[in-house]
Amino acid sequence: AQKITQTQPGMFVQEKEAVTLDCTYDTSDQSYGLFWYKQPSSGEMIFLIYQGSYDEQNATEGRYSLNFQKARKSANLVISASQLGDSAMYFCAMREYSGGGADGLTFGKGTHLIIQP
Amino acid sequence: GAGVSQSPSNKVTEKGKDVELRCDPISGHTALYWYRQSLGQGLEFLIYFQGNSAPDKSGLPSDRFSAERTGGSVSTLTIQRTQQEDSAVYLCASSFSGWNSPLHFGNGTRLTVT
Numbered sequence: 475a476q477k478i479t480q481t482q483p484g485m486f487v488q489e490k491e492a493v494t495l496d497c498t499y500d501t502s503d504q505s506y507g508l509f510w511y512k513q514p515s516s517g518e519m520i521f522l523i524y525q526g527s528y529d530e531q532n533a534t535e536g537r538y539s540l541n542f543q544k545a546r547k548s549a550n551l552v553i554s555a556s557q558l559g560d561s562a563m564y565f566c567a568m569r570e571y572s573g574g575g576a577d578g579l580t581f582g583k584g585t586h587l588i589i590q591p
Numbered sequence: 592g593a594g595v596s597q598s599p600s601n602k603v604t605e606k607g608k609d610v611e612l613r614c615d616p617i618s619g620h621t622a623l624y625w626y627r628q629s630l631g632q633g634l635e636f637l638i639y640f641q642g643n644s645a646p647d648k649s650g651l652p653s654d655r656f657s658a659e660r661t662g663g664s665v666s667t668l669t670i671q672r673t674q675q676e677d678s679a680v681y682l683c684a685s686s687f688s689g690w691n692s693p694l695h696f697g698n699g700t701r702l703t704v705t
Contacts, residue, residue, distance in 0.1 A: 507691045517680060519634075519696035526691055565633065571690050578624040578684070579694055581634040 477501065478566050478582035485587050493553040495585050497566030500547065503527075505571030508549040509579060510540065513563040522564075525549055561589045593617065595697035597683050603703045604673055612668040612700045616685030623666050624694060625658060626682040634682065640666060641688065673704045 479498045487493045499508065510522040525533045525540045533540045541550040553560055563586050567579035596615040604610050616623050625637040637650045640660040651657070655674075660666040670677055680701050684694035 505690070509693055511696075516698075517701075518698050519682065519684070519694075521693045521695065524691065524693055569690050578626070578636050578639050579634075580636070583633040 477580045478568055480566055480582035480585050482585045485585060487556055487587065487589055489558060489589050489591050490555055493556050493587065495551040495564050495587065497549045497551065497582060498547055499549060499568050501568065501570050503570040503572050507569045509567040510551045511565045511567060513565065523551070556589050558589050558591060561587060595683055595685055595695055597697035597700050599700060600698065601701045603705060606675060606704055607672055609669065609671045610673055610702065612681050614666045614683030614697060616664065617695055620685035621663065621688050622686045623660055624684045625668050626684065627679045628682055629679045675704050678702055678704045
């Protein structure tokens with residue numbers, strides 16, 4: 475079974491609109507972390523935001539916020555006031571405490587976001 | 592400060608040749624990871640180092656792949672007798688120890704096997 479599921483292969487959004495990128499995860503661990511990365515066409519992987527399983531508040535970093543719904547095992551990324559530079563692939567990833575970090579992050583297949591002017 | 596550095600950025604090689612990819616992690620990061628990303632695909636985990644040791648090598652696709660890390664710093668990923676299906680971008684990342692530490696990635700090495 476997939477540990478990270480991103481159901482939106484591609485999205486088109488108008489500039490300045492808010493965007494929600496979906497991510498659901500599967501784990502039996504109580505302790506885990508969820509990460510979002512951005513990969514522009516240049517290929518670099520840019521870390522955006524982190525949410526720990528015990529964090530009671532949703533993480534925020536500038537225009538990025540994470541809508542964390544633990545009971546639903548959902549960790550959606552919200553980008554407010556989208557910009558043309560937000561066009562990129564976005565990957566959701568998870569690390570489980572039981573892995574001890576030994577298996578790095580498990581990534582979803584990504585969502586290709588295109589911001590239209 | 593300096594980020595994760597990978598070299599070469601691009602490598603074209605003939606089928607059957609050996610290649611060596613290099614990764615220089617962020618100073619102070621004890622954990623180092625190798626991933627592979629095929630065209631338009633997600634990231635496939637290959638191997639992880641904590642210090643110089645790799646506890647689990649089962650993610651390596653075949654016995655043609657090997658990796659080492661020396662001095663707790665630079666790592667090399669070696670692919671022997673390259674095949675066309677090895678063509679991909681090989682990404683290296685490093686992080687502090689701790690399961691909640693984000694990985695910081697290099698720009699990758701694009702390997703093309705002709």
